[in-house]
Amino acid sequence: MENRSHALMAGFFTIALLTLTTVLAIWLGRDKIKRVPYDVVTSNAVSGLNLQAAVRYKGIKVGNVTDIDFDEKNPGQIILRLEIVPDAPVTSSTFATLGYQGVTGIAFVQLDDTGTSKQLLTASTNPDAVPRIPMRPGMMQNLEQRGQAILVQTEELTRRLNSMLDPANQKSLMTAVENFGQASAAWKALPAKFEPTLARLPELADQAKLTMVEVRTLTGNVSKLSNNVNQLATSLQADDGPLARFNLVLDNVSNSLILDTLPKVQSAAGEAKVSLRSFGRLSESLKERPQSLLFGNPVPAPGPGEPGFVAPK
Known part of the structure; x- marks a missing residue:
């Protein structure tokens, strides 16, 4: 009986000790920090994400995932419910991605910020509602999408290769290879055809040098001719040059014409006018008395007081 009582006491003591240890562990492990709830909405798969998964802000753990549920609306x-410490700088430009830790495949929520906004994230319609953080595709989602695109392109490439290697295309390909071989053979024959031309290149180079020498000589002669033309122009335009003397001769001729020749011409013109008048009177006299050309002019009748004057009756 005494042994049973000792065993019963030992059992009660063990149970009490375990209960006390459990309560102490729960009391010590409880989280006294008040956390802020946020919702993350996504239409992508969240494979590997479990409850109490870590939430990291740029690599720093700031909370946990407390709920994973479907959006009824x-x-x-x-919808992922996150519990984040209040001092985490979650702004309107903060976004979430799904990251994976190591090679174990355990997922966690990675928060990042574009830096375009400094305003802390709050519910836009109802202050009591839970703010929502948008989720963008993570690295694995991008790799999956690009992997699918690569697979589609690989299938298309395989299909084109199969189409290229069908019998009809194989014949065309072999024909192209043969043509390429013929072109290669013709290309190998080209150096032999170019050898005569290449052999004449030194001679052509010497002729080009002689031509350049002649061109330089011609350039020198042209320069000399240009200098001579410039000197001739300078001498012609000088104050005592031919142009100046020619202008002086023209001035002298002009003065002579104005001062000497023109007065003489005017005098000769006056005499010619007088002669023409006399010739006109002579013509009128001959018209009136043509006999005067043979017998001369008649003697005019004597006037009063002259001998032979007869007064009219």
């Missing part, structure tokens, strides 16, 4: 969307 938008079928196909998933």
Whole structure:
């Protein structure tokens, strides 16, 4: 009986000790920090993400995932409830991605910020509502999408290769290879055809040098001719040059014409006018008395007081 009582006491003591240890562990492990709830909405898969998964802000752990549920209002969307410490700088430009830790495949929520906004994230419609953080495709999602695109391109490439290697295309390909071989053989024959031309290159180079020498000589002669033309122009335009003397001769001729020749011409013109008048009177006299050309002019009748004057009756 005494042994049973000792065993019963030992059992009670063990149970009490375990209960006390459990309560102490729960009391010590409880989180006294008040956390801020946020919702992350996504339509992508969240494979590997479990409850109490870590939430990291630029690599620093700031909270945990407390709930994973479907969005009743938008079928196909998933809502993740995050509990984040209040001093985490979650702004309107903060976004979430799904990251994977190591090679174990354990997922966590990675928060990042574009830096375009400094305003802390709050619910836009109802202050009591839980603010929502948008989720963007992570590295694995991008790799999956690009992997699918690569697979599609690989299938298309395989299909084109199969189409290229069918019998008809193989014949065309072999014909092209043969043509390429013929072109290569013709290309090998080209150096032999170019050898005579290449052999004449030194002679052509010497002729080009002689031509350059002649061109330089011609350039020198042209320069000398240009200098002579410049000197001739300078001498012609000098104050005592031919042009100046020619201008002086023209001035002298002009003065002579104005001062000497023109007065004489005017005098000769006056005499010619007088002669023409006399010739006109002579013509009128001959018209009136043509006999005067043979017998001369008649003697005019004597006037009063002259001998032979007869007064009219």
